[in-house]
Amino acid sequence: MLPGWIQTVARYNPITYGVDAARALVLGEDVMTVLEVSRFGGTRDTLVPAV
Numbered sequence: 001m002l003p004g005w006i007q008t009v010a011r012y013n014p015i016t017y018g019v020d021a022a023r024a025l026v027l028g029e030d031v032m033t034v035l036e037v038s039r040f041g042g043t044r045d046t047l048v049p050a051v
Contacts, residue, residue, distance in 0.1 A: 021050035 002010070010016050023031040024046035031046055040048050 017050040020046050024050075 020031055024043045028043060030042055030044075039045075
């Protein structure tokens with residue numbers, strides 16, 4: 001839903017991945033907002049790319 005240039009900035013901003021990882025740990029589910037990953041399943045879809 002974001003404009004293309006903001007999506008690009010978010011994709012390469014390491015803080016985005018840290019925030020997504022913190023959300024996943026608190027909520028206990030996949031909350032990845034930048035990358036679509038489904039090979040790990042559940043919370044690991046967020047935590048693995050964040051690491």
